[in-house]
Amino acid sequence: MASKEVMTLNMGPQHPSTHGVLRLVVELDGEVIQKITPHIGYLHRGIEKLSEHRTYHQTLPLTDRMDYLAPMSNNLGYVLTVEKLLALEVPERAQTIRVILTELTRIMSHLVWLACHALDIGAMTVFLYCFREREALMDIYEMVSGARMTTNYFRVGGLSQDVPEGFEAAVRKFIDEFPANMDTYEGLLTNNTIWRQRTVGNGVISAEDAIDMGITGPALRGSGVDWDLRRDNPYSGYEKYSFKVPVGENCDTFDRYQVRLVEMREAAKIVRQALDSLKPGPVLADAPQVCYPPKEAVYNTIEGLIHHFKIASEGFAVPEGEVYQSIENPKGELGYYIVSDGTAKPYRMRVRPPSFVNLQAIEKMAKGSMLADLVAVIGTLDIVLGEIDR
Amino acid sequence: MENGMIFLGLPVAYYIAMIAKVLVVFVCVLLTVAYATWAERKLIGHMQVRIGPKRVGPFGLLQPIADGLKLFFKEEIVPAQASTFAFLLAPLIALIPAFIAFAVIPFGGTIEVGGYKLPLQIAGYIADQPSGKVIDLNVGVLYILALASLGVYGIVLAGWSSNSKYSLLGGLRASAQIVSYELAAGLAIVSVFLMSGSLSLQQIVADQAGGVANWYFIRQPFAFVAFIVYFICSLAEINRTPFDLPEAETELVSGFGTEYSSMKYAMFFMAEYANMITVCAVTVTLFLGGWHEPIPQVVSIGGWEFYLSWANFVIKVYFLIFVCMWIRATYPRYRYDQLMALGWKFFLPLTLLCVVGTGAVVYFFPNGFWGALFS
Numbered sequence: 001m002a003s004k005e006v007m008t009l010n011m012g013p014q015h016p017s018t019h020g021v022l023r024l025v026v027e028l029d030g031e032v033i034q035k036i037t038p039h040i041g042y043l044h045r046g047i048e049k050l051s052e053h054r055t056y057h058q059t060l061p062l063t064d065r066m067d068y069l070a071p072m073s074n075n076l077g078y079v080l081t082v083e084k085l086l087a088l089e090v091p092e093r094a095q096t097i098r099v100i101l102t103e104l105t106r107i108m109s110h111l112v113w114l115a116c117h118a119l120d121i122g123a124m125t126v127f128l129y130c131f132r133e134r135e136a137l138m139d140i141y142e143m144v145s146g147a148r149m150t151t152n153y154f155r156v157g158g159l160s161q162d163v164p165e166g167f168e169a170a171v172r173k174f175i176d177e178f179p180a181n182m183d184t185y186e187g188l189l190t191n192n193t194i195w196r197q198r199t200v201g202n203g204v205i206s207a208e209d210a211i212d213m214g215i216t217g218p219a220l221r222g223s224g225v226d227w228d229l230r231r232d233n234p235y236s237g238y239e240k241y242s243f244k245v246p247v248g249e250n251c252d253t254f255d256r257y258q259v260r261l262v263e264m265r266e267a268a269k270i271v272r273q274a275l276d277s278l279k280p281g282p283v284l285a286d287a288p289q290v291c292y293p294p295k296e297a298v299y300n301t302i303e304g305l306i307h308h309f310k311i312a313s314e315g316f317a318v319p320e321g322e323v324y325q326s327i328e329n330p331k332g333e334l335g336y337y338i339v340s341d342g343t344a345k346p347y348r349m350r351v352r353p354p355s356f357v358n359l360q361a362i363e364k365m366a367k368g369s370m371l372a373d374l375v376a377v378i379g380t381l382d383i384v385l386g387e388i389d390r
Numbered sequence: 391m392e393n394g395m396i397f398l399g400l401p402v403a404y405y406i407a408m409i410a411k412v413l414v415v416f417v418c419v420l421l422t423v424a425y426a427t428w429a430e431r432k433l434i435g436h437m438q439v440r441i442g443p444k445r446v447g448p449f450g451l452l453q454p455i456a457d458g459l460k461l462f463f464k465e466e467i468v469p470a471q472a473s474t475f476a477f478l479l480a481p482l483i484a485l486i487p488a489f490i491a492f493a494v495i496p497f498g499g500t501i502e503v504g505g506y507k508l509p510l511q512i513a514g515y516i517a518d519q520p521s522g523k524v525i526d527l528n529v530g531v532l533y534i535l536a537l538a539s540l541g542v543y544g545i546v547l548a549g550w551s552s553n554s555k556y557s558l559l560g561g562l563r564a565s566a567q568i569v570s571y572e573l574a575a576g577l578a579i580v581s582v583f584l585m586s587g588s589l590s591l592q593q594i595v596a597d598q599a600g601g602v603a604n605w606y607f608i609r610q611p612f613a614f615v616a617f618i619v620y621f622i623c624s625l626a627e628i629n630r631t632p633f634d635l636p637e638a639e640t641e642l643v644s645g646f647g648t649e650y651s652s653m654k655y656a657m658f659f660m661a662e663y664a665n666m667i668t669v670c671a672v673t674v675t676l677f678l679g680g681w682h683e684p685i686p687q688v689v690s691i692g693g694w695e696f697y698l699s700w701a702n703f704v705i706k707v708y709f710l711i712f713v714c715m716w717i718r719a720t721y722p723r724y725r726y727d728q729l730m731a732l733g734w735k736f737f738l739p740l741t742l743l744c745v746v747g748t749g750a751v752v753y754f755f756p757n758g759f760w761g762a763l764f765s
Contacts (some may be wrong), residue, residue, distance in 0.1 A: 015643060031559065122631060122723025128438040194632055194722045296750065371559065372725040375641050387491050 006034055009371075013042050017375045021385050024362075024374075031370045036363045038386040040356075044389040051349040055315025056082050059349065061152045068149055070109040072101045072141075073329045074387075075154040080235055081325040081336040082156045085318050086290060093281040094158035095237045100171060100274045101144070101153070102236075103267040107178070108137045108329035109382075110264045116188060117257070117379035121198050126188050133181055134299065136174050143167055155292075156316075157285035168275060175268045175275075182295045186261060199254035203365035203377040206251055213364070214357045217332025218263060219381060222248035222256030229328035236327075241273045253380040260382075290316045304336055315344035331355050332363075351390060355383040404515055407508045415492055415512060421527075423663040424454035430715045440687055464652040469553055470647065476551035481657035483648070484544025487537040488664035494530035495671050496595050496709070498681045498700035510681070510700055514592060523547040530591035531583070534672055535576055541665060542568040545629070545636055545646045548658070552649035560645025563726045564636035567626055570733030571633075575623035577741035581616035581748040582606055582676045595680030605679035610759040611749035617677040619737050619744070621710075624669040626729065629662065631718040635726045670710035678706050 007204055012018035021042035027035040047066060063078045076098055083090060090098075115130035118300030138148040144163050145153035145248045153160055173237040189195045205215070212221040220227060224364040228245040229313040246262035248255030284291045295302030326335035332354025341347040358381050366377040395402045428443065428450065435442025443450030468474055498510030501532045507516050514526035527533055542564055549561015585606055598605050607617035626633040637645030647658050674680060681703040724732070755762045 007555060009559075017641070031562075118722065122634070123721065124434075125438045125719050128440060132439050188720070189722070192722065194724055197728050198722060198725060370725060370727060372635075372641050373725075 011374075017116075018282050018377060022378070022383065022388075026264055026371070028371065031372070033366055033371065033374055036366060036374070038359055038362060040359070040385070040388050042389065043385045047390045048349050048351060051346055055344045055347065056156060056318060056346065057311075057315060061150065064152055064385060066351065066390055067109075067329065067331065067334075067355070068385045069112045069384055070105045070330045071149060071151045072098075072105040072153065073109070073327065073334060075152065076102050076236065077325065077327045077329065077334045077336050079154045079156050080327060081323055081338050082318065084325050085321060085323045085338060085340055086156070086287075087319075088157055088285050088290065090158055090236075090285055090286055091282045092237075093162075093279060094283040094285075096274050097159060097163055097276050097283065098154060098236050099238065099241070100271050100278075103270045103274070104137055104171070104174075106193075106267045106330045107264050110260050110267075111137075113260060113330075113379070113382040114185065117376070118380075118383055120379040121195065123189060123195070124193075126185055129185055129188075132272055133178070137375075140167070140170050140174065143170060144239060155284065157287055157291040159283040162283045168278070171271060171275060172349060173273050173310045177340060178268050179265060182265060184260065189309045190258075190261075196254065198251055198350070198372075198376055199380075200250070202253040202369065202373050203256075203380055204251045205361055205365050210251075210361070213361050215332070215361055216357065217329065217354050217382075218259045219332065219358050219361070221246060222259045222380075223251040224248055229326060229333060233326070235325070240277070241270045243267075243270050254375055256380050282360065292324065317342060317344050318346075326352065329354055331384065331387070332358055351387075353387040353390065355381075355385075356388040359388060400515075401506075403506045407503070407506065408512070408515075411508070411512050413422060415497070416489065419489060419492055419664060419667060422667055425658050426663045426667065426711060427457070427659070428454050429711075430718075433712070433715050434575070436720045437716070453742050456655065461652055461656040466624050466654070467649070467651045469649045471553045473551040473553070475529040476547050477649075478654070479550035480544045481654045481661070482544070483547060484541055484661040485657045485664065487540040487544075488668055491534050491537040491668045492671065494527050494533050494591055494673055495668075496591055496680055497671070497703045500524065509592070511592065524592045526590055526592045526688070527554065528588070528590045531579055531589045531594075531676070534668075535572075535579070538560060538575075538665075538669070539568060539572055541661065542627075544658075544661065548650065549646040550637070552646070554649050556642045556644070556648045557646050560642050560648070561641075564629070564646060566726055566730055567629070567633065567635060567733075570730040570756040571623045571626040571737075574733055574737035574741050575620055575627060577738070577745055578620035578623065580741075580745045581613050584745070584748045584752050585609060585613065591675055591680075595675060595682065598679040601682075602679065602684040605677065605682075607677040608735070610748065610751045610755075612744045612751060613677070616741065616744040616748065617673075619741055620677065621673055623733075623737065624673060625714065625717065626733070628665040628669050630666065630714055630723050632721040633729055634723060666711060666714055667707065670707045670714070673710055674703060674706040678710075 009026045010023070011026050012023040013021040018024065023039040023042065025037040025039065026033055030189070044066070047062045050062060053308055054062075060075060060078060063074040066074050090256045100379045111130040111134045115127040118126035118352070141151050142148050144167060145151040205223055207225050210220050211225060216227070224247055226245060226247050229235075231243075231245055243266045244262065246259045246266070248259050287306065293304045293307045318340045320340055322337070322339045324335055324337045326333045333352065334354055335352035337350040338346050339348040362377060363383060366374045397405065401412050417656040431453070432442040432450070443453040446456045451481040468477055493512040496509065496511035496514065500507055500516070509516060509526070510526070511526055513530070514524050516523065537642045545564040546561045549557045549559070549564065552558070580595060583589060587592060602608065606613050608614060629636050634760050635645075635648055642648070642650040643713055647655060650658060683698060712755055751759050
């Protein structure tokens with residue numbers, strides 16, 4: 001008998017399906033995976049450390065560069081944490097707009113997941129369809145914030161400004177067309193024999209293992225754990241909306257696929273409810289210590305100008321304390337832990353990134369399967385390296 | 391030209407006609423290869439809500455030429471530690487069989503040039519001019535099967551000689567794929583032999599004359615199944631989606647072609663498209679009536695038969711090429727063990743059944759299946 005040698009394959013960081021700059025060292029026996037060692041850090045920008053040298057508002061634009069596929073969700077997690085530390089009440093309208101935009105972000109992030117997941121398994125057309133769909137959302141982003149990806153639209157205490165005219169119509173148009181478009185994408189995949197063969201039974205992880213590893217988000221729900229922070233630990237007024245939390249049964253890639261698809265449809269429903277309940281009102285809290293004054297005051301009065309200058313140059317002091325706030329990011333539980341020493345800069349900020357935690361399941365999910373399955377597993381985990389490395 | 395010069399026992403006109411046919415076919419296939427790449431990009435582009443190439447020339451029509459030029463001027467890279475000879479040989483092994491398989495395919499009827507009749511098939515000639523009986527390679531189908539399996543050696547060799555792990559995996563997949571599909575493809579063709587009683591492609595095409603009802607794919611139910619299986623197997627044989635495992639981009643970067651650059655890469659690329667054309671041409675010849683028109687003699691076409699015969703062939707081949715591209719835009723990719731399972735556990739028994747079924751139908755309904763069924 002020939003000796004059994006294991007082939008070590010270095011997959012990435014330059015590889016078409018490592019979603020950015022992930023490097024996996026895979027040990028293969030033929031095409032069967034024996035061991036996977038993820039190497040991360042290629043996109044490390046020191047966001048946590050940088051935040052210690054920036055005022056609370058200056059940290060905000062760093063957060064949307066973490067999970068660049070869901071910038072609004074990252075912003076939301078951060079502003080909620082700081083608001084919790086400040087014990088700041090955010091106006092109703094700002095909260096509702098935040099919900100609308102973060103749910104649209106969920107759709108956007110899941111669209112990119114679906115696109116890349118399908119492309120990894122070889123269905124190229126779905127990829128481009130999803131990106132076309134995402135374009136409409138980018139336009140909405142651009143409408144409210146002027147940027148398509150690094151939005152930086154939320155502020156501690158509310159929003160940077162009210163949504164422009166035409167926002168509601170654009171969002172309504174999108175959520176009206178979205179379910180029918182989803183049917184098309186599902187039609188290309190869900191009942192496709194090849195798609196089923198590639199995803200059913202692939203990347204199985206039991207509910208116990210998933211909980212042990214701290215996996216969150218659709219990857220956890222795909223394993224049958226009914227846990228969604230929007231419902232179980234509501235923030236930003238999520239308790240007002242009725243939505244279904246989809247849960248899988250077979251713990252495999254196909255179930256996670258279905259969970260995410262249902263989530264997208266549910267997100268569209270939440271957006272509709274939020275739009276219906278949207279009432280006029282202020283979008284920034286009445287907290288002059290924290291929030292910028294209105295632009296008319298800045299341009300026309302000396303007090304307003306000084307007020308603006310003070311906040312822009314010094315930031316605002318935050319009471320001493322420690323706080324943890326987490327939200328249901330499209331990828332899982334995104335948590336911010338901030339320690340304040342009473343100054344205008346955080347003493348320490350730590351982010352609990354969902355992708356980072358979810359990534360550790362990769363070996364459990366793909367061990368013993370084939371190299372082609374590994375690609376499907378990377379897709380189903382829906383990782384973003386910007387968030388893993390920060 | 392009845393008493394033309396004789397050279398090595400054959401009239402000189404034979405040699406002239408042969409060279410002319412080779413040149414015409416080679417140029418046509420080469421052009422189709424070039425424009426199949428353009429058509430694929432354009433077609434898939436439109437299917438995927440984008441527009442495809444449009445910058446180089448009107449509708450991007452000069453794109454293939456620009457691509458070719460670009461690749462021509464790229465640096466030739468041979469990886470260190472690669473087996474240089476095999477590395478250089480592999481693209482040739484992939485490309486040449488794809489082209490020479492065309493030698494036996496009849497792409498039209500018989501034409502008459504200056505009183506000399508010649509068949510539109512490279513490896514065919516008319517010895518007995520007055521009767522016009524075409525003589526061609528009497529094992530034409532076997533020749534095609536042989537060449538089709540030769541092409542994969544290029545891929546396996548490329549994977550092995552590159553000294554790269556991704557290439558090696560691609561080469562392994564290619565060999566696994568070919569063994570699981572060749573058998574089913576071969577058995578699917580047996581159904582055709584049973585109906586035609588001959589391995590000569592001229593005979594097979596001649597037997598399908600007289601309209602669409604006589605084409606093999608529809609002559610009886612088993613033949614239809616064989617046709618579908620053969621077409622799917624051909625997709626696997628030429629590494630097209632959903633069976634593009636040897637070069638599965640998202641898994642193996644570019645599979646067997648990872649280390650190839652410049653014209654060597656272009657050769658693999660051309661081989662892929664040439665193979666696609668060949669396979670579609672073979673499918674048309676074996677199952678879709680070859681160069682015969684779907685509805686015979688509806689109008690009298692004085693003098694136009696010549697154009698009609700090869701135009702029929704070209705249209706059918708292009709249609710199948712379109713189907714290949716369409717499939718690529720629609721389906722995800724198989725995993726290689728699933729593909730082997732499909733080949734061995736599903737297609738092989740199915741084709742065996744087809745062989746038995748076709749044989750039974752041929753034996754029990756010598757005057758046609760559907761006629762016997764509906765009379």
